[in-house]
Amino acid sequence: MQRSLFTADHDAYRKSVRAFLEREVLPHRETWDRAGIVPRQLFRGAAAVGIFDAVPEQYGGAGTTDFRCNTVVLEEAARLDVAPVMAGPTLQSDIVLPYLLDLTDEEQRRRWLPGVATGETVTAVAMTEPGTGSDLTGIRTTARREGDHYIVNGAKTFITNGINADLVVTAVRTGDHPHRGLSLLVVERDMPGFTRGRNLDKVGQHAQDTAELSFADVPVPAANLLGAEGDGFTGLTGNLVRERLSVAVSGLAQARTAFHHTVGHVRTRHAFGAPIGALQHTRFRMAEMDTELDLAQHYLDACVENLNAGTLTAVDAAKAKWFSTELQGRVVDGCVQLHGGYGYMLEHPVARAYADARVSRIYAGSTEVMKEIVGRALELAP
Structure with a gap:
Protein backbone atom coordinates (compact mmCIF):
# COMPACT_ATOMS: atom_id res chain seq x y z
CA MET A 1 0.00 0.00 0.00
CA GLN A 2 1.24 3.47 -0.88
CA ARG A 3 2.62 5.47 2.04
CA SER A 4 1.68 9.14 2.38
CA LEU A 5 4.05 10.10 5.19
CA PHE A 6 6.84 11.71 3.18
CA THR A 7 7.12 14.74 0.90
CA ALA A 8 9.47 15.42 -2.01
CA ASP A 9 11.86 17.07 0.44
CA HIS A 10 12.03 13.87 2.46
CA ASP A 11 12.66 11.86 -0.69
CA ALA A 12 15.58 14.15 -1.56
CA TYR A 13 16.93 13.84 1.98
CA ARG A 14 16.66 10.05 1.71
CA LYS A 15 18.95 10.10 -1.31
CA SER A 16 21.59 12.13 0.50
CA VAL A 17 21.42 9.88 3.59
CA ARG A 18 21.70 6.77 1.42
CA ALA A 19 24.74 8.22 -0.37
CA PHE A 20 26.38 9.01 2.98
CA LEU A 21 25.76 5.49 4.30
CA GLU A 22 27.00 3.85 1.11
CA ARG A 23 30.12 6.01 1.06
CA GLU A 24 31.11 6.35 4.71
CA VAL A 25 29.51 3.48 6.60
CA LEU A 26 28.86 0.38 4.51
CA PRO A 27 32.52 -0.18 3.47
CA HIS A 28 33.58 -0.20 7.14
CA ARG A 29 30.78 -2.27 8.66
CA GLU A 30 32.75 -5.46 9.18
CA THR A 31 35.83 -3.63 10.48
CA TRP A 32 33.78 -1.72 13.04
CA ASP A 33 31.91 -4.88 14.03
CA ARG A 34 35.21 -6.54 14.84
CA ALA A 35 36.45 -3.48 16.72
CA GLY A 36 33.26 -3.33 18.80
CA ILE A 37 33.05 0.43 18.37
CA VAL A 38 32.69 3.06 15.65
CA PRO A 39 35.21 5.89 15.23
CA ARG A 40 34.22 9.33 16.44
CA GLN A 41 34.54 10.60 12.87
CA LEU A 42 31.26 8.79 12.11
CA PHE A 43 29.45 11.36 14.26
CA ARG A 44 31.07 14.19 12.31
CA GLY A 45 29.95 12.58 9.06
CA ALA A 46 26.43 12.15 10.45
CA ALA A 47 26.40 15.84 11.36
CA ALA A 48 27.46 16.82 7.85
CA VAL A 49 24.48 14.98 6.35
CA GLY A 50 22.09 16.68 8.77
CA ILE A 51 21.36 13.94 11.28
CA PHE A 52 21.78 16.37 14.20
CA ASP A 53 19.98 19.26 12.51
CA ALA A 54 17.40 19.48 15.29
CA VAL A 55 19.93 21.75 17.01
CA PRO A 56 18.66 25.35 16.53
CA GLU A 57 20.40 27.59 14.01
CA GLN A 58 21.93 29.89 16.64
CA TYR A 59 23.90 26.90 17.99
CA GLY A 60 25.07 25.56 14.64
CA GLY A 61 22.19 23.35 13.49
CA ALA A 62 19.20 23.90 11.23
CA GLY A 63 16.37 23.74 13.77
CA THR A 64 14.73 20.83 11.96
CA THR A 65 12.47 18.97 14.39
CA ASP A 66 10.48 16.91 11.87
CA PHE A 67 10.70 13.27 13.01
CA ARG A 68 10.06 12.17 9.44
CA CYS A 69 13.72 13.05 8.81
CA ASN A 70 14.76 10.78 11.69
CA THR A 71 12.55 8.09 10.20
CA VAL A 72 14.35 8.40 6.87
CA VAL A 73 17.71 7.84 8.58
CA LEU A 74 16.47 4.80 10.49
CA GLU A 75 14.92 3.26 7.38
CA GLU A 76 17.94 3.82 5.16
CA ALA A 77 20.32 2.42 7.77
CA ALA A 78 18.12 -0.68 7.95
CA ARG A 79 17.85 -0.94 4.17
CA LEU A 80 21.65 -1.11 3.87
CA ASP A 81 22.05 -3.49 6.84
CA VAL A 82 23.98 -0.92 8.87
CA ALA A 83 21.37 -0.03 11.50
CA PRO A 84 23.48 -1.41 14.40
CA VAL A 85 26.50 0.53 13.13
CA MET A 86 24.45 3.73 13.11
CA ALA A 87 22.95 3.08 16.54
CA GLY A 88 25.29 5.59 18.19
CA PRO A 89 24.47 8.56 15.95
CA THR A 90 20.74 7.74 15.89
CA LEU A 91 20.69 7.45 19.68
CA GLN A 92 22.24 10.92 19.82
CA SER A 93 19.71 12.41 17.40
CA ASP A 94 16.55 10.59 18.48
CA ILE A 95 17.01 10.02 22.20
CA VAL A 96 19.68 12.22 23.80
CA LEU A 97 19.28 15.42 21.80
CA PRO A 98 15.69 16.05 22.99
CA TYR A 99 16.96 16.22 26.59
CA LEU A 100 19.48 18.88 25.54
CA LEU A 101 16.83 20.82 23.62
CA ASP A 102 13.90 20.62 26.03
CA LEU A 103 15.45 20.65 29.50
CA THR A 104 18.46 22.97 29.17
CA ASP A 105 18.79 26.64 30.02
CA GLU A 106 20.47 29.18 27.74
CA GLU A 107 23.92 28.80 29.30
CA GLN A 108 23.80 25.01 28.90
CA ARG A 109 22.67 25.27 25.29
CA ARG A 110 25.57 27.59 24.44
CA ARG A 111 27.97 25.23 26.18
CA TRP A 112 26.85 21.91 24.72
CA LEU A 113 24.79 22.25 21.55
CA PRO A 114 27.45 23.59 19.11
CA GLY A 115 29.58 20.49 19.64
CA VAL A 116 26.58 18.20 19.20
CA ALA A 117 25.61 19.99 15.98
CA THR A 118 29.04 19.35 14.40
CA GLY A 119 29.41 15.81 15.74
CA GLU A 120 32.49 16.79 17.75
CA THR A 121 30.57 16.01 20.94
CA VAL A 122 29.21 12.50 21.47
CA THR A 123 26.37 11.96 23.93
CA ALA A 124 24.74 9.14 25.89
CA VAL A 125 21.92 8.70 28.39
CA ALA A 126 22.46 6.55 31.49
CA MET A 127 19.38 5.09 33.18
CA THR A 128 19.86 1.32 33.50
CA GLU A 129 21.75 0.07 36.55
CA PRO A 130 23.09 -3.39 37.47
CA GLY A 131 20.15 -3.86 39.83
CA THR A 132 17.35 -2.17 37.90
CA GLY A 133 16.19 -1.95 34.30
CA SER A 134 12.83 -0.69 33.09
CA ASP A 135 11.68 0.40 36.57
CA LEU A 136 12.92 3.98 36.92
CA THR A 137 11.85 4.10 40.56
CA GLY A 138 14.55 1.52 41.31
CA ILE A 139 17.43 3.85 40.38
CA ARG A 140 20.01 3.94 43.18
CA THR A 141 22.82 6.14 41.81
CA THR A 142 22.91 9.07 44.21
CA ALA A 143 23.74 12.77 43.86
CA ARG A 144 24.31 14.66 47.11
CA ARG A 145 24.32 18.46 46.96
CA GLU A 146 27.43 20.08 48.43
CA GLY A 147 27.64 23.80 47.74
CA ASP A 148 27.71 24.43 44.01
CA HIS A 149 28.32 20.75 43.14
CA TYR A 150 26.58 17.41 43.34
CA ILE A 151 28.64 14.42 44.50
CA VAL A 152 27.60 11.42 42.41
CA ASN A 153 28.05 7.77 43.44
CA GLY A 154 26.79 4.63 41.76
CA ALA A 155 26.96 2.59 38.58
CA LYS A 156 25.18 2.27 35.24
CA THR A 157 25.26 -0.53 32.72
CA PHE A 158 24.30 -1.31 29.10
CA ILE A 159 25.01 2.32 28.11
CA THR A 160 25.06 2.88 24.34
CA ASN A 161 27.88 5.27 23.33
CA GLY A 162 29.31 4.57 26.78
CA ILE A 163 32.90 4.49 25.55
CA ASN A 164 32.70 7.33 23.02
CA ALA A 165 30.49 9.71 25.00
CA ASP A 166 31.66 13.16 26.10
CA LEU A 167 28.35 14.07 27.78
CA VAL A 168 26.25 11.53 29.69
CA VAL A 169 22.72 12.51 30.73
CA THR A 170 22.60 10.57 33.99
CA ALA A 171 19.57 9.66 36.06
CA VAL A 172 20.41 10.13 39.74
CA ARG A 173 18.58 9.99 43.03
CA THR A 174 18.51 13.31 44.86
CA GLY A 175 15.69 12.40 47.26
CA ASP A 176 13.80 9.47 48.72
CA HIS A 177 10.51 9.82 46.85
CA PRO A 178 10.28 7.19 44.05
CA HIS A 179 9.39 9.84 41.45
CA ARG A 180 10.14 13.30 42.85
CA GLY A 181 13.47 12.07 44.17
CA LEU A 182 14.94 11.62 40.66
CA SER A 183 17.00 14.26 38.84
CA LEU A 184 19.07 14.47 35.66
CA LEU A 185 22.72 15.52 35.70
CA VAL A 186 25.05 15.81 32.72
CA VAL A 187 28.33 14.08 33.60
CA GLU A 188 31.20 15.14 31.39
CA ARG A 189 34.22 13.23 30.13
CA ASP A 190 37.26 13.28 32.47
CA MET A 191 35.39 14.44 35.57
CA PRO A 192 37.30 13.02 38.56
CA GLY A 193 35.87 9.71 39.73
CA PHE A 194 33.97 9.04 36.50
CA THR A 195 35.27 5.82 34.91
CA ARG A 196 34.18 3.50 32.13
CA GLY A 197 34.31 -0.24 32.42
CA ARG A 198 34.78 -2.69 29.60
CA ASN A 199 33.03 -2.45 26.28
CA LEU A 200 30.46 -5.19 26.79
CA ASP A 201 30.54 -8.26 24.52
CA LYS A 202 27.03 -8.66 23.12
CA VAL A 203 25.19 -11.31 21.12
CA GLY A 204 24.62 -8.83 18.28
CA GLN A 205 24.95 -5.14 17.42
CA HIS A 206 28.70 -5.50 17.74
CA ALA A 207 29.74 -2.12 16.32
CA GLN A 208 27.72 -0.32 19.00
CA ASP A 209 29.89 0.47 22.03
CA THR A 210 27.93 -0.56 25.11
CA ALA A 211 29.64 0.08 28.42
CA GLU A 212 29.47 0.00 32.17
CA LEU A 213 29.90 3.38 33.87
CA SER A 214 31.03 3.99 37.44
CA PHE A 215 30.76 7.11 39.59
CA ALA A 216 32.90 7.40 42.73
CA ASP A 217 32.45 10.75 44.46
CA VAL A 218 32.22 12.51 41.09
CA PRO A 219 31.88 16.29 41.59
CA VAL A 220 29.33 17.48 39.02
CA PRO A 221 28.63 21.23 38.91
CA ALA A 222 25.08 22.18 39.85
CA ALA A 223 25.14 24.08 36.54
CA ASN A 224 24.92 20.65 34.87
CA LEU A 225 21.49 19.91 36.33
CA LEU A 226 18.84 19.49 33.62
CA GLY A 227 15.64 21.19 34.68
CA ALA A 228 14.86 21.48 38.37
CA GLU A 229 15.98 19.08 41.06
CA GLY A 230 13.37 16.36 41.38
CA ASP A 231 12.07 16.73 37.82
CA GLY A 232 14.06 13.78 36.48
CA PHE A 233 11.20 11.29 36.39
Missing part, protein backbone atom coordinates in the same frame (compact mmCIF):
# COMPACT_ATOMS: atom_id res chain seq x y z
CA THR A 234 9.08 13.66 34.33
CA GLY A 235 11.98 14.36 31.97
CA LEU A 236 12.74 10.68 31.51
CA THR A 237 9.19 9.52 30.92
CA GLY A 238 8.49 12.41 28.55
CA ASN A 239 11.39 11.46 26.31
CA LEU A 240 10.68 7.73 26.47
CA VAL A 241 7.75 8.27 24.09
CA ARG A 242 10.11 9.40 21.34
CA GLU A 243 12.72 6.77 22.22
CA ARG A 244 10.21 3.96 21.94
CA LEU A 245 8.93 5.20 18.60
CA SER A 246 12.51 5.36 17.31
CA VAL A 247 13.12 1.74 18.35
CA ALA A 248 9.83 0.70 16.74
CA VAL A 249 10.62 2.43 13.43
CA SER A 250 14.09 0.91 13.28
CA GLY A 251 12.90 -2.56 14.26
CA LEU A 252 10.20 -2.63 11.61
CA ALA A 253 12.57 -1.31 8.95
CA GLN A 254 15.12 -4.01 9.79
CA ALA A 255 12.40 -6.65 9.60
CA ARG A 256 11.36 -5.40 6.18
CA THR A 257 14.95 -5.57 4.94
CA ALA A 258 15.28 -9.18 6.13
CA PHE A 259 11.99 -9.93 4.36
CA HIS A 260 13.27 -8.47 1.07
CA HIS A 261 16.46 -10.53 1.32
CA THR A 262 14.26 -13.58 1.77
CA VAL A 263 12.07 -12.77 -1.23
CA GLY A 264 15.20 -12.90 -3.38
CA HIS A 265 16.37 -16.12 -1.76
CA VAL A 266 13.13 -18.11 -2.18
CA ARG A 267 12.93 -17.07 -5.82
CA THR A 268 16.38 -18.50 -6.61
CA ARG A 269 16.87 -21.33 -4.12
CA HIS A 270 15.68 -24.63 -5.58
CA ALA A 271 14.43 -27.79 -3.87
CA PHE A 272 12.76 -30.80 -5.46
CA GLY A 273 13.27 -29.30 -8.89
CA ALA A 274 11.62 -25.92 -8.33
CA PRO A 275 12.21 -22.62 -6.47
CA ILE A 276 11.18 -22.97 -2.82
CA GLY A 277 8.97 -19.95 -3.40
CA ALA A 278 6.76 -22.23 -5.47
CA LEU A 279 5.90 -24.25 -2.36
CA GLN A 280 2.54 -23.30 -0.87
CA HIS A 281 3.93 -23.19 2.67
CA THR A 282 6.58 -20.68 1.59
CA ARG A 283 4.04 -18.52 -0.23
CA PHE A 284 1.70 -18.51 2.76
CA ARG A 285 4.49 -17.67 5.21
CA MET A 286 5.75 -14.85 3.00
CA ALA A 287 2.19 -13.56 2.56
CA GLU A 288 1.72 -13.46 6.34
CA MET A 289 4.94 -11.53 6.88
CA ASP A 290 4.23 -9.07 4.06
CA THR A 291 0.75 -8.37 5.41
CA GLU A 292 1.88 -7.85 8.99
CA LEU A 293 4.71 -5.56 7.92
CA ASP A 294 2.36 -3.37 5.90
CA LEU A 295 -0.22 -3.15 8.69
CA ALA A 296 2.41 -2.22 11.28
CA GLN A 297 3.94 0.32 8.89
CA HIS A 298 0.77 2.34 8.66
CA TYR A 299 0.34 2.40 12.44
CA LEU A 300 3.93 3.63 12.83
CA ASP A 301 3.45 6.28 10.15
CA ALA A 302 0.45 7.57 12.09
CA CYS A 303 2.56 7.60 15.26
CA VAL A 304 5.25 9.67 13.51
CA GLU A 305 2.63 12.19 12.44
CA ASN A 306 1.25 12.33 15.98
CA LEU A 307 4.73 12.84 17.43
CA ASN A 308 5.27 15.77 15.09
CA ALA A 309 1.92 17.19 16.18
CA GLY A 310 2.75 16.71 19.86
CA THR A 311 -0.14 14.30 20.39
CA LEU A 312 1.60 10.90 20.57
CA THR A 313 0.72 9.35 23.93
CA ALA A 314 2.83 7.07 26.10
CA VAL A 315 0.27 4.31 25.55
CA ASP A 316 0.36 4.56 21.75
CA ALA A 317 4.18 4.64 21.81
CA ALA A 318 4.19 1.54 24.00
CA LYS A 319 1.88 -0.24 21.54
CA ALA A 320 4.16 0.72 18.67
CA LYS A 321 7.28 -0.41 20.48
CA TRP A 322 6.17 -3.83 21.67
CA PHE A 323 4.22 -4.82 18.57
CA SER A 324 6.88 -3.73 16.06
CA THR A 325 9.78 -5.35 17.88
CA GLU A 326 7.90 -8.59 18.49
CA LEU A 327 7.00 -8.57 14.79
CA GLN A 328 10.67 -7.97 13.98
CA GLY A 329 11.56 -11.08 15.97
CA ARG A 330 8.94 -13.23 14.25
CA VAL A 331 9.81 -12.01 10.76
CA VAL A 332 13.56 -12.35 11.13
CA ASP A 333 13.18 -15.82 12.65
CA GLY A 334 10.94 -16.83 9.77
CA CYS A 335 13.45 -15.47 7.28
CA VAL A 336 16.25 -17.51 8.85
CA GLN A 337 14.08 -20.63 8.60
CA LEU A 338 13.37 -20.05 4.92
CA HIS A 339 17.09 -19.56 4.24
CA GLY A 340 17.81 -22.97 5.74
CA GLY A 341 21.43 -23.53 6.75
CA TYR A 342 22.52 -20.38 4.95
CA GLY A 343 20.40 -18.36 7.35
CA TYR A 344 22.68 -19.45 10.18
CA MET A 345 25.86 -18.28 8.46
CA LEU A 346 27.00 -14.80 9.52
CA GLU A 347 28.08 -14.01 5.96
CA HIS A 348 24.37 -13.75 5.15
CA PRO A 349 22.53 -10.58 6.26
CA VAL A 350 19.57 -12.48 7.74
CA ALA A 351 21.90 -14.22 10.19
CA ARG A 352 23.28 -10.86 11.36
CA ALA A 353 19.74 -9.51 11.52
CA TYR A 354 18.75 -12.45 13.74
CA ALA A 355 21.51 -11.69 16.25
CA ASP A 356 20.93 -7.95 16.14
CA ALA A 357 17.16 -8.12 16.53
CA ARG A 358 16.83 -9.94 19.83
CA VAL A 359 17.63 -6.99 22.09
CA SER A 360 15.01 -4.70 20.55
CA ARG A 361 12.34 -6.47 22.64
CA ILE A 362 14.29 -5.55 25.78
CA TYR A 363 15.82 -2.07 25.55
CA ALA A 364 13.79 1.15 25.77
CA GLY A 365 11.36 -0.84 27.91
CA SER A 366 10.76 -4.57 27.60
CA THR A 367 7.70 -6.01 25.87
CA GLU A 368 6.29 -6.94 29.26
CA VAL A 369 6.59 -3.36 30.55
CA MET A 370 5.02 -2.01 27.34
CA LYS A 371 2.05 -4.34 27.76
CA GLU A 372 1.71 -3.24 31.37
CA ILE A 373 1.53 0.41 30.25
CA VAL A 374 -1.17 -0.44 27.71
CA GLY A 375 -3.04 -2.67 30.15
CA ARG A 376 -3.10 -0.10 32.95
CA ALA A 377 -4.62 2.44 30.56
CA LEU A 378 -7.59 0.10 30.12
CA GLU A 379 -8.46 0.54 33.82
CA LEU A 380 -9.36 -3.12 34.21
CA ALA A 381 -8.74 -3.21 37.97
CA PRO A 382 -11.07 -1.40 40.42
